[in-house]
Amino acid sequence: MLHKGLFKMKKPKPIPRQIVIKIAIGIITCLVLTSIIYVGKVPYGRQPQVGDISNRTIYAPFDFSYSAGTDIEKTEELKKAVSLGVKDIYDMDINIYDNVAQNIKSLFVTAKNLKNMQEVGLDDKVERLKTADKFSLTDGTLRSLLQSEELNKAEPNILNRTNEFFGQGIISQEEKENLVERGKNVITIRNLVAQVELSIDVKNLKTLDEFKQQLADAFDESFSSDKKFRSAISEVATKSLVPNLRYNEIETSSRREKVVAAVPIQKKMEDVKRDELIIQRGERLTPIHVAKLEVLRSTSLEGQRFFLSILGIGLVVFALVIITSFYFAYYEPKIYSNDRHLLLISFILIALTATGKAISLSKAPNYLIPIASGPMIIALLLGARPAIVIAITLSFLTGLLVGGKFDLALIFLVGSIVGIYAIKGTRRRSRLLTAGVLTGIANSLCVIGLGILNNLESEIILSNSSFVLLNGIIVGIFLTGTLHLFESLFQITTNITLLELADPNNPLLKELILKAPGTYHHSLIVGNLAEAACETIGANGLLARVGAYYHDIGKVEKAEYFVENQPIMESQHDKLAPSMSSLIIISHVKEGLEKAKKAGLNRALIDFIEQHHGTGLIHYFYQRALESVEDLDKLEEQGFRYPGPKPQTKETAIVHLADSVEAASRTLKKPTPTNLEELVRRIINNKFIDGQLDECELTLKDLNVIAATFAKVLTGVYHARIEYPPEKEKTEA
Template sequence: MRIERKTWWRYGVFMVSIIVTFIILLTSIVNKKYDLKVGDIAPVDFRANVDLVDEVTTKALIEDAVASVQNQYTQELEVRRNALKESNDFFNGIINSRNPMVSLDEIATVLSERGTYGISEDGYFALLSIDNSDLRYALNTINNGINKIYETPLEEDDESKITRSKTEMTDIVDSFSFNEAAKNAIKQFVVTLVKPNYFYDEEATARLKEEAENSITPVLIKKNQTIVKEGDPVNANQLEILSELGYLSESGFNALPYSGLVVAVLVIHLIIVFYLKRFYKAIYEDTKKIALIFLLMNLALALARAMVIISPFIVPYTFLPMLLTILVKKRVGQSLALYSAVFLSIVTGFNVQVLLLLMLTSILSVIFINKVEERNDILKSSFYISVVTFVVSLSLGFLLSNSVMDSIRNSLFAASGVILSGILVIGFLPLIENTFNVVTEIKLLELANPNHPLLKRLQMEAPGTYHHSIMVGNLAEAAAEELHANSILLRVAAYYHDIGKLSRPQFFKENQIGSKNPHDEISPNLSTLIIINHVKIGLEMAEKAKLPQEIKDLIAQHHGTTLVKYFYLTMKNNAEDPDSVKEEDYRYPGPKPKTREAGIMMLADSVEAAVRSISDPTQGKVEAMVYKIFKDKLEDGQLDECDITFSDVSKIRKNFLKTFSSIYHERIEYPEDKRKKPTVRRKQ
């Protein structure tokens, strides 16, 4: 599929804008590099350019928190029960093993052979020699000792406590009044009863350590927070932070912020393109306007980048929305200003307060710059917006900060940014108007100045045409306001629509007051050429005077392809062969009106000239003439190519009649005073 040349130009504008925007924003995130080591003196105040986690400090806090977590143990209740059971079984086994039919030696041998606790035959013999009551006493005492030991946790990895507990049990045995052999046997047994009842729980310990680690909030270095002050030595932790922020020469390349910036620039540009293509296709297809829009956006970014050096609150808040509203379209100015606020927020370091003010001033700009008739209106609007900005900024400052002075200072900076934006708009507006040949209301009103060379010539050389142009302007402006068309453009264009008549003003009826009609002495076809040619000459004069294209279009289209009926019929009636007189030779070359403004201009021009020709104008005659002109234009298809509906035509006709009624209303004829005598002057 073949792509048109203007489409390639449009793509080129998009790409250039993306590159320029990226370069401007890149200067906001790139830092100057320094060669520093631990112990070096900081040459400047180093501040964080983004929010950053202090990894070293955070890691130290996590390690401390994890180290503070004690090992977790799980209690085994069976250990105590088993110890008591073994104690009971041991002593009851000795008591119950006595048998009068068997000697103590034989019983001791049997018990020793079991080898359960490593007690010798002599040991068992000594125990069998003790009375049952003493053994039961020993049993109760040892059980009490076991209960006491297990009142506190006996952890498996606490060898010292286990050893102390065994010593406590042997000390209990030493308190018995038994012989040494019996005591040693009991000691051998009781030390086997002391076992840990708390065992290390690896899973619970790991869980608590993880909770401790998660409970630590990362130490955040906020944007613009001072890392190290000028003149202070740089420590290892600060050096690592400076390296992460990209201040050091040996800092590695961090592609993440650059990737994010590329994506942001691309996405916002695509959103703007999609918005224009979807809702304002005429603007999207106009390469010059697309170039103007992206030029202004990048110009606003460049100005913001320069101004933010003083303070992030001094940015050209209303520069872009005001210029786009004046030069392109009101809603385009508001929408694109909101989109570009993302870029401006990057320039200002993502300051929330500034971002809110950018959104607010974008809306206020469209509200106050509704109709600009002179350049002072821009300053007035900027003043009103600055007052609102100051109040809102101050209130936001009180919400976000406890410092009253900082809030007042930032609010004054913000208000100054709005005023400065207005001054910049006034300064750049004429340059942009001339470079891109954009018609603004201000430029149109300057062209409406009667002292303009072309208008002065009309007044002096063709006063009838000048008066006709003024009347056409009044009619067209009133009708345009009714249809919400560009009324100022129509009024000013009406002043210039017949400047081509300056070449031969005497050939046009409105300038023939008290003089002979030169058309009486030439042929109808030559008269037609002279009449039709005033459009071509008017375009040449407009080009030479560098009038805006919109006015030149209205000059070219205000007659469309209308038939010069008077000379056509005259020629046809006087011709020997009427069929040889071709109608197309007596028509204006066109083109037909392409816009509502051009359609209104054609109707106003035709109606004013026709009504002026009525010898004794009355309301009925005026209405009939207006109706006839409208009917002729519609039947001739002159309004087929402009977006004027039948409803619009009806509104225009009613508006014209209303205007004519104020011009041709009946006036009271004042009577003469018949009693008044003529005065006779005395001769001196």
């Protein structure tokens, strides 16, 4: 039978928190840098202007068409087409029907009244009816109206028919023929009273003759009994009809002018094929070049090309961040293992890229981007080698930022490297401004050289070199004003701050001098020993010296319990048990940490206070305790050891050794060079055997060099002096 656990899935090991933090910093840096570079970015540089000089050669990446100017002929054709597309406007005159209706009513009222007058003869009635006739009717028509029995029926019939025909619109035969001749198939008829517009086919428009025929047919059906009367009322109706559609030339022209004015200027389009040359580097832009570049810029912001543009920037940024990360992981493990240092680098990259973007989007010249400030800050806080790597990364990012101007990237790289070496070993803040000026000079020389190579005009070269010189001065001022802020934010101490902390007027050192002068003197000698040893093995001597000044500040509270501050032949420990004495001695580390943190001392110096004894054994009181107890098994050595941690860096380890060596050297009755060297090597060997140096990077070779340096410095401290003979007074002979 198979074992139950044979196919049991193993739980995946959780990813260490440190790795997660580093990955997060890298991803966030990539995303932010990509966003900053893309914001406001338009492919193919800034808005092209006629007369500008192209800074690169450009080929068409795809087929496209561009506007080669105004196509006047096509524009006029389009205007003519839209003008013809506007229908002729005919207004329907409502007043015509109203007048006609009034005349018809007046005619029939008069006719009815005359018909009822029996005493008046027919001829006289006809003459009287002519006064109400507005249609010039014949006498026969008037007689028929006066003699008909259907007069009452005729009036509404005629009114209805004429109203219907006037409502349809009546056009003159001449006007209709004119429309046909001009090729007008449709017109617009407006009824201004009803506020209605209708589009009517010209062939459906009816003239007077067509309506007259309809009237004749209609009256034949309505008044079939009396032929003369039908003829009479037909004449009344037909003579009342007049054209009521009037051509509105003003409105028609106004509408045509509006549509013609709205016609956009037509561009003359020319085709460009893929890989066709757009412009050569150094060539002056013409209107044709500008038109082609505008199409490339706008097309590159659309759809898939927009995505590809972001992807391209992201890949370049990712490659730069990855390469930089690999460098720090393999060649700067101390920096890579410190998340604060990685955040500092990320902040520098993002802040300067954002500053560069802001300047590039403004009217200010790109030569004012203060790229050198980033590598110089890194050089001051982390060292020259990582600073050079950051300078390379930032220079590439700047070239990408300003649209592929890698000659500008070269200028900034040269200036940054000069700035890095100009601040090497800087111990005064005034040196930062000098380094900024040197950076500006280096930038200026580079600008002049590239300007000559590119055959630029002398005025342009002078202007650009002035800008980069100003850039260097700005960088120097920026470093002077913000260095302390970076030190505080990222808990890193520079040589400048270390020298300021070495001032005896510093409150902590001043208190040490006043309350524990012996300890202060001891710290000075330890500092000298540590600095000399550090410089021989390539460690930070200044950091070790200043760390040594502060390593024993915890003794201030109980200074009288430490031998260097006690009167000769008198000790506070004579009255105390060894275990109590041991606690008092050990407590100076804890009290020193509290005082340092309260004073806001940098972490780099706090490490010296915490680690300068490691987990070492207090031999003197441990031996006294061994002598005073009967059961040695009950005495725990751990109670007589410092809490640690052991020294973690070369500098703290050297101070740890120097502290012990200096204290032990005072016990030698004959501090000869031989005795001093023997003492130094014995103490260092004991520390090595006790494991106090296990967690630092000191090698056996380093320890040998340190021992020789300690012996040399102590020989100088305890040098012999000749004994001067006593002065004798002269006696008189």
